[in-house]
Amino acid sequence: MPPSRRRATLATVAASAGVSVATVSKVLNGRSDVAPETRSLVLSLLEQHDYVAPPQRRGEAAPDTIEVEFDADLNAYSTEIVQGAVQAGADLDVAVVVSIRRNADRTGGWARDLVAAGRRALVAVTGELTAGQLTALARARLPLVVIDPLNLPRARVTSVGSTNFAGGMAATQHLLALGHRRVAYLGGPATAACNQARLHGYRAAMEAAGAPVPPGYVRTATFHYYDGVTGGAALLDLPEAPTAIFAGCDDIALGVLEAARARGLRVPEDLSIVGFDDTQIARMASPPLTTVRQPLREMGAVAVRTALRLAAGEQVESHHVELATELVVRGSTAPAAHTGG
Known part of the structure; x- marks a missing residue:
């Protein structure tokens, strides 16, 4: 926001709407004793003026x-991310609120609502x-930290991730x-930065070993179980x-x-599988899953600590932090069943 542009106040919005400050306050607080036409006008002007409710004073x-x-x-x-974030919040005496908001729900008033709700x-x-x-978010002066971003529309967005390229190579x-030698990659969204890094790590390892990547051996979809079923079926039916x-x-x-189970294939005797994350389900799988461990709890904790530093007006050393991965x-x-594998 340009320095010359001052934050809109309730009085500014009330004057534009031709109503009292009390009426604007009622609209903000969701009171029912405001005429629908007036409510609609006030909400429209709040949007136009980019009104952001001031944070409440400490103690209130x-x-x-x-x-x-x-x-x-x-x-x-x-769940692992949340665990780390909540623990970091408890250590710093900060409340952590967890929400699910689809991209379509992030409307024009979304950032202002977060500030009005007291989010730092x-x-x-x-x-x-x-x-x-x-x-x-910038207009609302609400600091942002992104974990494993699917995209980075601005280079200076602060983000936290892991050494995805190194993890992809290790796997x-x-x-x-x-x-x-016949090793395939089945990943998440093609445009996701973390997926691209894991895929590049896979390709680098294959090229270094002189192992070909035949057509159809690289597939991308989403980071969901059902895409593992359908994508895995497509690979195994080649x-x-x-x-x-x-x-x-x-x-x-x-x-x-x-x-693999649906096709009568045994893991790992007929097919070896490596995952990425090392979540609880990796340890509970049958057989237990070889995977690349991301420090997910620490990623959640680092994101919370970084967000608090930004909220306090501090400078961060880097706009992107990568934590180390580890093959488990x-x-x-298991070893390939024959030399051709």
Whole structure:
């Protein structure tokens, strides 16, 4: 926001609407004793003036609050993120509110509503944010930190992730070391930064080993179980099917396990599978899943701590932080059954 542009007040909006400040306040607080026409006019002017309610003074409000926002239903991955964020909040005496808001729900008043609700900062997880939404957050002066962003419409958006490229290389090198040469990759959205890094790590390992990547051996969809089932089925039904599959997340890997089971294939005797994340489901799978561990709880904690620093007006050392990944070998991988694999 340009320095010359002053924050709109209730009085500004009331004067534009030709009503009292009390009436504007009633609209903001959702009171029912306002005529529908007046309510509609006031809401429209609040939008036009980019009105943001001032934060309540300490002592009048609940503890400092950060919102951790997901754009899809919670799963094993997001639960780990939440655990880390909530623990960091407890350590810092900050309340952490978890919400699910689809991209279509991030309307023009979304950022102002967050500020009016007392949020000091927003942590968005694996979301896809538009330039307009980033502008709305900037106008509301609401700091943003993104975890595993699906896109970065602005280079200076602060984000937290992991060493996805190194993790992708480690997963693929593990399979190559077991003698597999027909290794496929089944990942998430093609445009997701984390997916691209994992895929590049896979390709780098394959190229370094002189292992070809035949047509059809790389597939992308979403980071969901059902895409692991359908994508795994497509890979396993190829004329020359892979003997090993590197899945872009644990949910996808479990879908591949189901696709293999439906075809009478044994894991790991007939097919080796590596996931990514090391969520609880990786340890509960049958067989337990070899996977690349992301420090998901620490990623949630780092995002909360970074968001609080931004809210306090501090400068951060880097706009993107990557935490180290680690390959965890369990029972879903084994040596290739024959030298051709």
